[in-house]
Amino acid sequence: MSPQRARLHWTGQAASDAIRQAAARGLLLAAEHTLAASRQRVPINEGVLERSGAASVDEQQLAAVVSYDTPYAVRVHEDMNARHLPGRSAKYLESVLPEVAGDVQSLIGAQVRRALRS
Template sequence: MHRAAARGLLLGAEHVLAASRQRVPIAEGTLERSGAVSVDEQSMTAAVSYDTPYARRVHEDMTARHSPGRSAKYLESVLPEVSGEVQALITAQVRRALGG
């Protein structure tokens, strides 16, 4: 069951990453491509991150102008919107492991 929950956590984090990639500001696409997911099965935590020297600055700069549909807070803003879907992904994996 632990392994199934970890799989659900990975799927949920990948869902968050996909949603945030729809909002990440694009100049050359480097920031968008740097997005990654990691899961720590011991602590049952997942992380979604963007790995460029300017990722944090772009995420936090609410004064910058971006293309339509793209915005600062590109990661933070999607979390409340997809939390139900993330929970459903985790629940589905656990149910599958329980045979239901």
């Protein structure tokens, strides 16, 4: 039996860079998905709070943020005694996190898998 030969061309840094970029894309998709879910629960008076929602990613830290930017966003989020329209509630961001956790993992994973196939 003759010896088998294989040639390996290692592109470790390029692979790491592609995975990191894919993870950042996945984080943005996941943050946007979380934002969309939370917008379904944001208490609505005039719609300003809902429209102030944003999703962003720090690609260096690989961290995603979903935020609402009004002077009263935190107060509305935390006031468990306030009354809201049906389907709208306090904790409009916090309450969706456990529900979208699986989707978040899937979105990030799909982007990383796609990068690994390239």
